[in-house]
Amino acid sequence: MNTHINFAIEADKNDPLAKYKEQFYFPQHNGKNAIYFCGNSLGLQPKKVAASIQTELDTWKEIAVGGYFGGKNPWLYYPDQCKPALAKMIGSKDSEVTVMNALTVNLHLMMLSFYKPSPSRFKIIMEAGAFPSDQYAIETLVKHFGLNPIDTIIEIAPKEGQKILHTEDILNTIENAGTSLAMVMFGGINYYTGQFFDIEQITRKAHAVGAIAGFDLAHVTGNIPLQLHDWKVDFAVWCSYKYLNAGPGAVGGAFIHEKHASNIDTPRLAGWWGNEEKERFKMEKGFIPKASASGWNLSTSQVFNTAALNASLTIFNEVGIEALRKKSLLLTAYLEYLLSQLTNISFEIITPINPSERGAQLSLYFNKDGKAIHTKLIESGVIVDFREPGVIRVAPAPLYCSFEDVYRFYEIIKDNF
Numbered sequence: 561m562n563t564h565i566n567f568a569i570e571a572d573k574n575d576p577l578a579k580y581k582e583q584f585y586f587p588q589h590n591g592k593n594a595i596y597f598c599g600n601s602l603g604l605q606p607k608k609v610a611a612s613i614q615t616e617l618d619t620w621k622e623i624a625v626g627g628y629f630g631g632k633n634p635w636l637y638y639p640d641q642c643k644p645a646l647a648k649m650i651g652s653k654d655s656e657v658t659v660m661n662a663l664t665v666n667l668h669l670m671m672l673s674f675y676k677p678s679p680s681r682f683k684i685i686m687e688a689g690a691f692p693s694d695q696y697a698i699e700t701l702v703k704h705f706g707l708n709p710i711d712t713i714i715e716i717a718p719k720e721g722q723k724i725l726h727t728e729d730i731l732n733t734i735e736n737a738g739t740s741l742a743m744v745m746f747g748g749i750n751y752y753t754g755q756f757f758d759i760e761q762i763t764r765k766a767h768a769v770g771a772i773a774g775f776d777l778a779h780v781t782g783n784i785p786l787q788l789h790d791w792k793v794d795f796a797v798w799c800s801y802k803y804l805n806a807g808p809g810a811v812g813g814a815f816i817h818e819k820h821a822s823n824i825d826t827p828r829l830a831g832w833w834g835n836e837e838k839e840r841f842k843m844e845k846g847f848i849p850k851a852s853a854s855g856w857n858l859s860t861s862q863v864f865n866t867a868a869l870n871a872s873l874t875i876f877n878e879v880g881i882e883a884l885r886k887k888s889l890l891l892t893a894y895l896e897y898l899l900s901q902l903t904n905i906s907f908e909i910i911t912p913i914n915p916s917e918r919g920a921q922l923s924l925y926f927n928k929d930g931k932a933i934h935t936k937l938i939e940s941g942v943i944v945d946f947r948e949p950g951v952i953r954v955a956p957a958p959l960y961c962s963f964e965d966v967y968r969f970y971e972i973i974k975d976n977f
């Protein structure tokens with residue numbers, strides 16, 4: 561790598577995924593595509609989405625209620641279309657994945673299925689500084705069971721003066737909680753630091769002390785390939801509007817390991833869409849769940865926003881998550897390299913330097929001028945976000961970001977500060 565623009569141009573020429581950039585709409589800046597490094601917050605719109613939604617609009621217009629059983633994609637089975645692509649991404653069987661609701665709702669549903677506090681085993685381990693919605697979900701879950709969050713929730717924070725967690729410390733905390741631990745509920749990637757946690761080891765340790773292991777994969781799905789089935793993760797949830805590019809309010813996803821999903825006696829809060837399709841319209845008493853993750857679906861499928869996800873997933877299916885990760889590792893390493901060459905500003909990369917402990921995102925902490933640098937980037941047509949007290953999160957999503965985009969970002973900071 562070097563700091564000449566030609567390196568970026570050459571890298572883009574050699575990038576087998578470069579052609580996918582044109583499958584997305586970009587916000588415009590002075591008549592040109594902006595550079596978009598916010599795919600960790602809201603992914604760009606794939607151009608295919610409109611046609612996919614239009615198809616269902618047409619079905620609704622032409623056959624109305626007939627669309628549940630007829631039309632191009634009968635709505636009764638509509639969410640099933642997403643499963644193969646998602647299963648490949650997260651390393652699961654099709655029967656272990658479902659789409660429904662949205663992330664925080666699914667987090668509650670999963671925790672209500674799997675968190676079974678007893679007088680001796682009731683503690684929950686989570687990361688300190690988790691995304692606020694996860695903090696609120698766990699706090700209110702605990703109160704729902706009449707327990708006190710302070711006595712129940714164990715938050716793992718980085719060591720004094722550090723920003724990231726050591727896997728050893730996570731595993732030791734689980735070990736020490738021992739038989740008092742009911743559940744580990746961890747993020748996959750921390751939204752602020754960009755740290756990717758060792759899901760396999762955390763799960764193994766949780767199981768060793770007899771606890772459930774659940775994960776929030778909001779920043780992981782579509783970013784890093786996983787093996788949730790083989791790692792024996794109990795459950796996971798995610799949203800589809802970040803790296804999955806399915807748009808604001810997109811339908812959320814959930815993974816439930818086969819050992820629980822195939823057991824129709826696994827406790828859950830149910831609705832008719834989790835019932836066997838053949839029985840569903842008999843409108844009879846007595847819930848008989850599907851023996852799969854779909855047995856957690858509650859309501860009539862959200863066809864329009866699932867249509868957006870379906871369209872987006874066709875791109876992931878074509879590219880493959882492994883190829884995407886390969887490019888992502890190069891792109892983020894290039895970003896890290898260029899940042900390391902800057903001598904005109906003072907900042908710290910708080911994301912782990914080890915590429916296997918991070919996804920696309922780097923979080924840059926500025927103890928001064930962070931806001932000014934953010935403003936300059938936005939004015940220059942580079943969309944990144946700013947999080948108090950001075951962190952700029954930069955996420956070059958490999959589906960639609962190029963090496964030249966990363967170079968331009970570097971050049972703006974180099975030439976203006």
Ligand SMILES: *Cc1c(COP(=O)(O)O)cnc(C)c1O
Binds near residue numbers: 663
């Ligand atoms: C983005 C994100 C959320 C958002 O939850 P919604 O229910 O989709 O609004 C929750 N948790 C984490 C870790 C996130 O990154």
